[in-house]
Amino acid sequence: MDNTLRLDLHNIAANYGARRVLQQITLTLHQCETLVVSGANGSGKSTLLRLLSGLQQPASGTIHYHYQGTCYTPRQAMHLLGWVAPDLALYRELTGRENLRFFAAVRGLQCSDTQLDELLAQVGLAGRGDDRVACYSSGMTHRLRYAYALLHHPPVLLLDEPTVTLDEYGVAVVARVVEMQRTFGITIIATNDARELRFGDYVLTLDTA
């Protein structure tokens, strides 16, 4: 089976009302490559990631994922995508493990509690799986977002402000996740943090003009 992975963006533009935030974005990413998208607030970094995840439609242009010989639009590719962002909210009234069990079930995955605990440990939440998300700190909630995104081993990982609210250990977890992703998939990181530019094979700098 053809396991190669490729992401093609062609002439992407995005608008908010009359204001154009992105235009003429054309790029191709291949398996094992990492792209860092940087730029000032409002330059369209998060918008680009939302376009790539299918949560928003581009004003013009096309986005295609090519995986195992099949071409997918972002909305058809949700099984290929893992998305972490500060505005990704999980169910506060459920525990961390219940959240992961639910999202595994709706994705059609069969995950045992042991596998979920291993995933929680991987993101630094060992022993906290039975606590409700409402009791988590902002950093712990962000770690749970990583567990949500990694649940189905997605070949494409979209990270918006990947280390926001994380402590040093959390930052190290993110570095490990990005390194692991580099061995088999594509990672796209949107960040303002200059320290995170080191993750990228390529850097795309957006400006607000």
Add this chain to the structure above:
Amino acid sequence: MPFPLPMLFSAAWSVFVKDLLSELRTRYALNAMLLFAASTAVAVSLGAQFLGTRRDDETFLLQSALLWIALLFAALNGLSRSFVQEEETRTALALRLAAPPIAVYLGKLLFNLVLLLMLDVVTSLLFIIFVRVQVDNIGLFITLLAAGSLCLTTATTILAAIIARASFKSALFAVVAFPLLMPPLIIVIQGTALALAGAPWADGLMHLRTLLSYAVATFVASLLLFGFVWEA
């Protein structure tokens, strides 16, 4: 990627179980609906005591209309919560990325139906106890209650999905739901009056057929529309 049917139903069941668990822990919808039903039954029993003593066609219609008004307003209070809460707490994004749209719709439809059937039981018992409503054809009464609830649920679930991302959600929900719910409400009020009067099953069959046709039509339309509404 298309989901095989058994996996789709399994995902829908997971959405239902998650919503039920969330509701039992937060009681956003349940408390509002039960409080509305109880206050309506008590108000009617105190304000219109004669309803329990008379047994003529007008009284049966009045009892039936009051019962369905209580159910309708309690339902309008609670049934939009499942989608509105996903948008307000911003969990809808995580759900959109993980779950097939049809599974989300079916799970939420089932959750709303179970919530409304629970409300049916409580409201009917309150009306029987406080308003002293006497049901002469219990089988037809229960079947009409279930069919009417199915109509309310199929119509309000898709409406809740549509209005969830709008401003002034609760006002908009009631305004949009009103014209859509009027036809089945009129039918179910007339049918329930027949059941209270002890009419035979044959008399209520036309009402049941109309209600089920309405429910099937709104369900099929919702299945076709939901993907566009959810991903808009």
